[in-house]
Amino acid sequence: MSGAGLHLSDVACLRGxxxxxxxxxxxxxxxxSALLTGPNGVGKSSLLRLCAGLLPAFSGTIKRTGAVxxxxxxxxxxxxxxxxxxxxxxxxxxxxxxxxxxAALNAMTLAPLxxxxxxxxxxxxxxxxxxxxxxxSGAPIWLLDEPGNGLDTASLDLLGAAVAAHLAAGGIxxxxxxxxxxxxxxxxxxxxxxxxxxxxxxx
Amino acid sequence: MRMLWLxxxxxxxxxxxxSGLWLPIAFLLLVASLYPFAVGPDLTLLxxxxxxxxxxxxxxxSLLPVDRLIAPDRDAGVLDQIALRGxxxxxxxxxxxxxxxxxxxxxxxxxxxxxxxxxxxxxxxxWMLEAGLxxxxxxxxxxxxxxxxxxxxxxxxxxxxGLLALPLAVPLLIFGAGTLGDGSGAALKYLAAxxxxxxxxTPFAGGAAIRAxxx
Numbered sequence: 001m002s003g004a005g006l007h008l009s010d011v012a013c014l015r016g017x018x019x020x021x022x023x024x025x026x027x028x029x030x031x032x033s034a035l036l037t038g039p040n041g042v043g044k045s046s047l048l049r050l051c052a053g054l055l056p057a058f059s060g061t062i063k064r065t066g067a068v069x070x071x072x073x074x075x076x077x078x079x080x081x082x083x084x085x086x087x088x089x090x091x092x093x094x095x096x097x098x099x100x101x102x103a104a105l106n107a108m109t110l111a112p113l114x115x116x117x118x119x120x121x122x123x124x125x126x127x128x129x130x131x132x133x134x135x136x137s138g139a140p141i142w143l144l145d146e147p148g149n150g151l152d153t154a155s156l157d158l159l160g161a162a163v164a165a166h167l168a169a170g171g172i173x174x175x176x177x178x179x180x181x182x183x184x185x186x187x188x189x190x191x192x193x194x195x196x197x198x199x200x201x202x203x
Numbered sequence: 204m205r206m207l208w209l210x211x212x213x214x215x216x217x218x219x220x221x222s223g224l225w226l227p228i229a230f231l232l233l234v235a236s237l238y239p240f241a242v243g244p245d246l247t248l249l250x251x252x253x254x255x256x257x258x259x260x261x262x263x264x265s266l267l268p269v270d271r272l273i274a275p276d277r278d279a280g281v282l283d284q285i286a287l288r289g290x291x292x293x294x295x296x297x298x299x300x301x302x303x304x305x306x307x308x309x310x311x312x313x314x315x316x317x318x319x320x321x322x323x324x325x326x327x328x329x330w331m332l333e334a335g336l337x338x339x340x341x342x343x344x345x346x347x348x349x350x351x352x353x354x355x356x357x358x359x360x361x362x363x364x365g366l367l368a369l370p371l372a373v374p375l376l377i378f379g380a381g382t383l384g385d386g387s388g389a390a391l392k393y394l395a396a397x398x399x400x401x402x403x404x405t406p407f408a409g410g411a412a413i414r415a416x417x418x
Contacts, residue, residue, distance in 0.1 A: 015418070054283055054417060068287055074280030078213075080220045089213055093206070093288060 004030045004066035004140035004172050006051060011060035012196075013046050020046055021194040024060070026187065030140070030170040033163070033183040037176075038191035044176035045072065047191065048143045051174060066172075067094075067139035071130045071147060077118045083129055084114035087136055094137050104136035107162050108155075123150045128158070135162055141172045148179035156181075206290060210298035211305075218306045223271055227264035227307060228314040234260040235318035246323055253322030254332050254383040260318075261311055261336060261379075262372050265343035269364040272303060272351035273413070282413060293410035300341075300348055300405055307347075308340035328383055335382040335394060342375050342398035345405040352409035356416050375401075 005028065012022035020043035028034055036044045049055040050062060052070045077086040087101045105111045108128040113121065121129060127150045134142055142163075148156055160181055163173055167184055175181060218224055238256055242248060276282050285295055312333055319329045350367045354360035374397045381390035 052283075052287055054286060067289075070284070070287055072280065072283075074278070074283075076280035076284045078217060078220075079279075080217075089209070090284065093209055093285070093290075 004170065005063070006065075006141055006172050006174065007063040008051070009061050011047075011050060011062060012058045013043055013050060013055070014058035015043075015046055015055075019058070019196040021191050022059070022196050024189070024191070024194050026174075026189060028172045028174070028187070030172065031167050031184075033167055033173040033175070033186040035175055035177065035181075035183055035186040035188045036191065037188060042191045042195075044191060045145050048072065048145050048174065048176060051141075051143055064141065066141050067137070068141045068143060069134040069137040069139035070143045070145075071134050072145040075118070075126055075130055077129060077133065079119035080117060082115045083110065083118055083121070086118050087129070087133055090133055091136050094139070096136055096138050100136045100138060101132075104132040107135055108132045108158055124152060124155055127151055128155055131159060131162065135166075140170070142166060142174070144173065144175040144177070146177055147175060148177055148181060207294065207298050207301070210285070210290075210295060211302040214299050214302035215306055218268075218271075218302065221271060223268050224306050224310060226267045227261075228310050230264045230267060231257070231260045231311060231314045231318055232321075234263075235321045238322065249322045250324060250328070253319070253324050254328050255380040257315060257318055257322070257332060258335070258339075258376055258380045261315075261340070262343060262369075262376055264311065265307065265340075265347045265372075266365050266368055268303070268307070269347050269351045269354075269368070270361045272299065272348055273355040274351070274360060277355045277413070277416070283417070286417070291410060292413040293406045295413065296348065296352060296409035297406040300345055300402070300409075303348055304341050304344040307344050308336070311340060312336045331382050335379045335391065338391060338395045338398055339375055339379045342394075342401040343372070345398075345401040346371055346375075349401075349405045349409050349412075352412040352416075355413070 008024055008026040011024045013020045024047065026034055036047060038044055046055060048070065050057055052068050084101060084105065091101045105114055108131055110128055110132055113125060131147060147159055151159060163181060163183060167173060173183065235257065239249060282295065286292065315332060315336060319332065346368050350364040353367065354364045357363060375394065378390050378394035378397060382394060
C-alpha cells in the first residue's frame with residue numbers, strides 16, 4: 001500500500017447550480033488520515049464523492065494514487081444473497097486475495113452472519129457489512145461517510161481497530177464523522193472555512 | 204473479458220432470484236390465450252393475424268422488466284461502486300445487455316411455441332416467427348435497457364419508459380411482423396440491420412446516460 005496518495009488542490013464543488021465550497025486543498029500520503037467536519041449540507045459527502053472520482057470538480061485538481069473504497073449511505077450489496085456471497089462479488093471484481101472476505105467478516109465480527117441474506121441484517125449489521133466490503137476491497141484509500149452511524153460501542157471499537165490497522169499498513173482514510181474515531185493525528189478540514197463568498201458568487 | 208463475465212453473471216443471477224424472468228413469458232402466454240376470446244375462434248382469422256399479434260405481445264413484454272434493469276442498482280449504489288473500480292459504464296451496460304437478453308430472448312422464443320399452438324399457427328409461420336424473434340429479441344432487449352438507463356432515477360419511470368420505447372420500436376415491429384408474410388427474406392435482413400444498430404449503440408448511449416445521471 002505504500003505509495004498511496006490523495007492530493008486535492010484548490011478544489012471547488014458546484015452542485016445543482018449552487019457553489020458548495022471552494023478553495024479546498026488537502027494532501028495525504030501513505031498512513032495519513034483526514035477528518036471532514038461541518039454542519040449538515042455543507043458538502044462533506046460531495047467532497048468524498050469528488051475524492052472518489054464520481055463527481056467532476058468544478059475547478060481545481062484531484063490526484064489519486066491507488067484504488068479507492070467508498071462507504072456512503074448505500075450498502076451496494078445484493079439484498080437476496082447471503083452476506084458472504086454478496087461480498088464475494090466485489091472481492092472477485094477487485095481480484096482480492098483468497099480469504100479477504102472471511103478476514104473482513106472476522107474484523108467486523110460478522111462471521112456468524114455469513115449465511116444470512118443481506119436483507120435480514122439490522123441497521124448496525126448493515127453498516128458493519130459495508131465496512132467489511134471496504135476492508136475486503138484491499139484498496140489503499142478509504143473514504144468513509146459517517147462510518148459510526150448506527151454502530152454500538154463495541155462496533156465502534158471494531159471500526160477504530162480496522163482504521164488503525166489500515167493506517168498502520170500505509171493506507172489513507174478520509175472520513176466525514178460526528179463521532180470521535182481513533183484516526184491517529186488526522187488533518188481536520190472544516191468545510192465552513194471554505195464557503196463561497198456570497199457577494200462574489202452573486203456578482 | 205473476465206470483468207464482463209463477472210458482471211453479466213451477477214446480473215443474470217439477480218434477474219433469476221427476483222423471478223422477473225417469468226414475467227415476459229407469462230405475459231406472452233396470457234395475451235395469446237386472451238386473443239381468441241376477443242376476436243372469436245375463427246381459424247383463418249387467427250392464423251392470419253396471430254403471428255403479428257405475438258410480435259406486439261413480445262414488444263410489450265420487453266417493457267415489463269424495464270424498471271428493474273438499472274434503477275435498483277443505481278439506488279443501491281452498485282453502479283457507483285463499479286465505477287469506483289475503474290470499470291466503464293459502457294462495460295456495465297454491455298454486460299447487462301448480454302444478461303438481459305439471455306434472460307429474455309430464449310425464454311420468450313420458448314414461450315412462443317405454446318402461444319403459437321394456442322393460435323393454431325402453421326409450421327412455416329412458427330419457423331419465421333422464431334427466426335424473427337432470434338434476430339429481433341436482442342433489439343428489444345437493447346431498447347428496454349436503453350430506456351431503463353434513460354429513465355433511472357425518475358419518478359413513474361415505468362410509464363415514461365413505455366412512451367419512450369414504443370416509437371423507437373416501430374421499425375422492429377414493421378420488419379418483425381413483415382417477416383411472416385415475406386418469402387424473399389428481405390424483411391428479416393432489415394430486422395437484422397435494425398437489431399444490429401440498436402445493439403451497437405445501446406452500450407454507448409446507456410453508458411452516457413448513467414454517467415449523466417450520476418450526482
